[in-house]
Amino acid sequence: MKRNILVFSEDPRVINEAVYIANILKGNEGKIFGVSKLTEDNDVLSNFDEIHFAKENLIPEQWAKFLIKFYKENEIQYLVSPHTVNNNDIIAYVSAKYNLPMISNATSIKDNDATLIFSRQVLGGRGISYIEVEKSLKLSVTVPIKVYPRIKLDKQSLIKEITEIEKTKITSKGFEEIKKSGFNIENADVVVGIGRGFKSKEDIKLAQDLAEVLNGVIGCSRPIAADYGWLPNDLWIGISSKIIRPKLYIAVGISGAPQHVSGIMDSKIIVAINKDKNATIFKYADYGVVADLYQFLPIFTRKIKENLKK
């Protein structure tokens, strides 16, 4: 069966994340169209039958209005996009125009002959939702980044520039980049997570010392980054930010809210340090210590140093 797929990403650096799913959905005859911002990356340029580029930054509403036209003109069956804040909004906006159901952040897809079964995280990450749909149904999907394999399709893409850009009432007044930590918590073997059990920004040093002896990096719960601004956003772990899979995750002064835990579920070993013995985080831990972090962390760090020296 012929199923045309439209793969969209505002940011071309992540568009390939959705190509694997697009290729599964396409059937044996469909075309894969790409829409994104201009890039010179050959891995992107050769993954689509046709790719349409915008030269400048567009407002989400402008992307959406372009896609609405494109969708109709090219008889699209599935809209696919890597899950980012703006991509998800844009796809939702387009989906509403055509009354399409949309599955946000689908972590797996299973081909079940006449149907497709998607799964996604729900209940703040405590639950998985399974959604079965008829293959004939038109729909949209966004997929998380770094979950599906990256594939290369080696096509001779037809490359076109987007010239007709819709007007929007929204004007951009500037972008202030926030500082980055310089750490890559997604690739670290050891991550020490900081939560609201820490009373001040200075106290984070205790966790940094521990991370250092373990050759690891620090990460944090949402309030530490988003509310207090004690650490940059790229260290925030959980459902609304980074998903990590280290060999060792040490949660310090973190209560274990599902939205945080969903970001650490795939860690090999989880250690929790919390002064409240009823803290939920202990349910998700391999090893737990019920103690005041201010007393325990310095001792723990010293003990590791001693053992490493032996």
Added chain:
Amino acid sequence: MVNIATLVKLSLNLNLLKIESDGRVNTADTQLAISEYDKNAIEEAIRIKEKHGGKIVCVSALTWGPVNKKISDAERILREVLALGVDEAHFIIDDVLDNCTPLETSLALASLIRKLGNFDLFIAGESSMDISNSQIPARIASILDIPFVTYVRKVEISGNNLILQREMPNGIETVEVPMPAVISVTGEINQPRLPTLRQILQSKNKPLMKYTLKDLGINLNAKLMKQRIEIRPVVRKNIIYEGGNLEEIAQKLVDNLIQEGVIKA
């Protein structure tokens, strides 16, 4: 004057999930709670009203049924919303919407909004706490054909324009947009207040209106796709050290971690 509609979701209460022995979540018997960040949406509406005047209504579609099991819980929560300072609550109750997708939810909400008249501003949360699709705000904007700005962490109003700061993963974007518009707010935009006793008493006399899909004159087929929700199994060792000498505990923990091969001695 700014007339505001806040979009409030009656979410599954994540602390009181009813889980069957096979791991399936029994949504019919799970109680409801206001979706966490919708409290921030309401608080922001109240702050705007305090500064600029206007009316705040709350619109909500009950998406967890059956209606007969959920109705009293839903009404209790909406009374709490009224006690916070919202002027009117309007909500859609219909068994067709039980476990429906954002497609049907947004169509139902949009018909209710149209019925209620004109609003300058729609405020939603960045994401609902149970299903977290982050679809409703953009969908509503699309149906109503007005602009949308999501993940807002600061709102300023200048004449008929909104000046908004958006929290993006890599920075803060500032945009300006004329009303009417749909915005979604982050959980950090403000600190929601608690109602006073007087407000709680007053809330009993505020309008709380219910509508079925028929009342709204729409017909939805919500059978396209039904989700089945299961709890993710957690398999962890759960070895917890409590009480006793911290030096000894620390040594034991180090030994454990060496044995697991996650730290090298």
